[in-house]
Amino acid sequence: MSRPTRRPLRIAANSVGIVAFLMCVFPVYWMVNSSLLPRNKIRNPDPTWVPFGGTFDNYRTVFDGGQFLDSLRMSLMVTLLTIAVALSFAFLAAVAVSRFKFRGRKSFIVALLVIQMIPVEGLFISQYKMLEGMNLLNSVLGLSLVYVASVLPFTIWTLRGFVAGVPFELEEAAMIDGCSRVQAFFRVTFPLLAPGLVATGVFGFIQAWNEFTLAVVVMSQGDKKTLPVWLSTFTDVNRGTDWGGIMAGSTLIAIPVVVFFLVVQGRMVAGLTSGAVKG
Template sequence: MKRSLAGRIWPNATAAVLALVFAFPVYWMFATAFKPTQDILSEDPVWFPLHGTFSHFVTAVDAPNFWRLAGNSVLVTVVAVGLSLLIGLCGSFAIARMRFKGRKGILLTFMVAQMAPWEVMVISIYMIVRDADLLNSLLPLTFFYMLMVLPFTLLTLRGYVAAVPKELEESAMVDGCSRRQAFVKVVLPLLAPGLMATSLFGFITAWNEFPLVLVLNKEPGAGTLPLWLSQFQTQFGNDWGATMAAASLFALPILVLFLFLQRKAVGGLTSGAVKG
């Protein structure tokens, strides 16, 4: 039965309104970053800057330790996500394909870990890192960021691995492949959407993490960009153009990665949630 005209219009209209509500703050941040200072401080808001400027971005990147902290963020995030994908891929394959004692308990443990708020464990983590004499080091950040995204990675990839028919692996092994070759050549290519979905989630989680780095890495050159961004306005006062430029630079990698992976990432999240 065909839906009425009103039944077709209101869902699209609702989606358009919600998209506008969520997209406007992002637009305003980027627009303010390009506005001259007089337009930012004008009593009448300038919705569409006609004469843009890059001076605010120059101020942001010339701030102390920007490039070093940007490198720290990239290094910690990429290594943490890479390790979580590697461990999660091996663990999800074992849980989905093998039957062993304690399997359900392991799944339950990962589900509880996924729901646990990391903020309540910051004090315990600080004491562990302090006793190991690793404060102001990137190694603890990388390790704990990996632990943050690992439960979601494993649970999502488990659904994807379970959705791949065992017969495909068995056929490859009959044709002469080893178990490892069958996994790499047959199963792994089919997991690409799930890998993209989990890597996107992991990147966003590790890139945006703030409480842990605030406690563990207090030296100026040992932190990451979230810590730099939180201190930026303190250094530059009411320079809203530079502040918005700094926020834009911080958000840009996530926006680019999401736009590049959005279709396969959304499909990966949906399939991983309903299969297995």
């Protein structure tokens, strides 16, 4: 293809990319913009595109009463515990499925896909009864348990691709040099899987951090809420919806995810491009 022909195609592709980027960024901008506006401007039919003369009253409302900090602490504990447990079990399962041949291996892989297709709402009753019988309702451990169950199938499936993408010959070469099989795996293969663990952990973190429906069912006590459940308290039947508070709370909830992503983005990009779809 000649250069004059490629130039219009490049311009068209860049234009489509810019439009897609603006469509993705605009809701985030509108959330932050609305969080800085007083209630009368938010409800005004004429939109305020730039928050000149804005106010931080919505953020003060968020911090009044201390419920935000309590919910933040709850969400952090649940999310970090979920990711730690899910990655540990998923890593072992992915290694077993990718490196070993055993009866029922293909059935196990198919079961992972089938489990992901089951609607979460269809498991509410059984999960609630299970946690009630174990006295784990309204507890960090109980909510983390159901989160692990929901995150684990996707995590195993994704890590399986990363493990399968690392040639087994690398471990064999290390064993020839005197390493045991376990030593060869942790000295050679495991460092190569670090990007995959980070990439999978990011997706699991976002899923557990933003989950709402399971948290509503499991954490029924008023003083034990995760951040998404706490955010629903800004909607009241009598007073209506405090959109300024919701936007300010949503902005604050998004900050830990953004910070976590910025910290691990280098590893995540490497993981997404190192064979996660192989195997």
